[in-house]
Amino acid sequence: xxxGEGSNGGVFEGGLEVRxxxxxxxxxxxxMVEGLLKKSGAMFQVIAVDSGKRAMEVLxxxxxxxxxxxVDHQKVDIILTDYSMPEMTGYDLLKTxxxxxxxKPIPVIIMSSENEPQRISRCRAIGAEDFILKPLQTNDVLRxxxxxxxxxxxxxxxxxxxxxxxxxxxxxxxxxxPRLAGLAVS
Amino acid sequence: xESSDLQRRYIDxxxxxxxxxxxxxxxxxxxxxxxxxxxxFVTEVVTxxxxxxxxxxxxxxxxxxxxxxxxxxxxxxxHQLQGSSARFSTPPMRSLCIGxxxxxxxxxxxxxxxxxxxxxxxLGCLQQVRQEYFxxxxxxxxxxxxxxxxxxxxxxxPLMW
Numbered sequence: 001x002x003x004g005e006g007s008n009g010g011v012f013e014g015g016l017e018v019r020x021x022x023x024x025x026x027x028x029x030x031x032m033v034e035g036l037l038k039k040s041g042a043m044f045q046v047i048a049v050d051s052g053k054r055a056m057e058v059l060x061x062x063x064x065x066x067x068x069x070x071v072d073h074q075k076v077d078i079i080l081t082d083y084s085m086p087e088m089t090g091y092d093l094l095k096t097x098x099x100x101x102x103x104k105p106i107p108v109i110i111m112s113s114e115n116e117p118q119r120i121s122r123c124r125a126i127g128a129e130d131f132i133l134k135p136l137q138t139n140d141v142l143r144x145x146x147x148x149x150x151x152x153x154x155x156x157x158x159x160x161x162x163x164x165x166x167x168x169x170x171x172x173x174x175x176x177x178p179r180l181a182g183l184a185v186s
Numbered sequence: 187x188e189s190s191d192l193q194r195r196y197i198d199x200x201x202x203x204x205x206x207x208x209x210x211x212x213x214x215x216x217x218x219x220x221x222x223x224x225x226x227f228v229t230e231v232v233t234x235x236x237x238x239x240x241x242x243x244x245x246x247x248x249x250x251x252x253x254x255x256x257x258x259x260x261x262x263x264x265h266q267l268q269g270s271s272a273r274f275s276t277p278p279m280r281s282l283c284i285g286x287x288x289x290x291x292x293x294x295x296x297x298x299x300x301x302x303x304x305x306x307x308x309l310g311c312l313q314q315v316r317q318e319y320f321x322x323x324x325x326x327x328x329x330x331x332x333x334x335x336x337x338x339x340x341x342x343x344p345l346m347w
Contacts, residue, residue, distance in 0.1 A: 025266070026238065026266070026269060027234045027238050028231060028234045028235045028238055029269075031230065031231050031234055032219075035219040035227055035231070036219065038223070038224070039218075039219050039221070039224075084265065084269065086262065113268075113269050134269075135212065137215070138215075
């Protein structure tokens, strides 16, 4: 698990933090969305996962919660999920989240590179708050705030930074060095 | 070399890449997301892109090497490859960034070969994909090298519009 600078404790002065769970099997997309959210100026805390299955763990929706004690089932204000993912699609995740009976269901926004009306209406029919065409742009990110149910501000100490958690599947990820000569990935 | 000379070389080279369709507004967006808190953002994303693409290409090679090819799996990998490239293209023109339009065209042919369960066709498409990525990667290496030289000479990297 990677964390951004300023571990669990950013100070968000004068505003409410919005926890966004980003679900996408593409590492490029996850990084881009994270960059967009951080740059937007809004107070987003980003949790990024690479699969619907991992998203379920973060949301505490798996049957075997005890097997994943590293994930503290964090409250999530918005779910931003890709539609097309292997094994568990964004649609499957959306359906599962909306089937949870709770007073305040989490808003789910679907991202897709395909502008298919049937796909869009199918998602909206089961409760998706919005459907955004990829690649995401800055104004798409700004729309997210309107769907958020921000958590209350809790006083925290530490530097004023936004936190990003990148939760990878245990056997994924590469420790390969960057391809481009003379350059390092931070 | 003075930073102004390097900046001129940078502008000339990247302008060519924009004209030839190797870069477009998505690259500009990448640059705009880079700041003091994210000083390596562009390099990071582009490196992730090539790492991910290489992994997908390796997965495709492995899948196509099987005695009995799972064309559904091949199609899924191609879809991922296409999706990754789409990050770097702009609708509706689909002008490319990082060779994405050219890769996209090959991916479309690739998917047809999958539907036809044409293994040789798929292998041919994969070869084309590899060539396109190699070409684009070498162009971007030049861009990043120039950026490093500009910064080392005390200059700032021009934002390309």
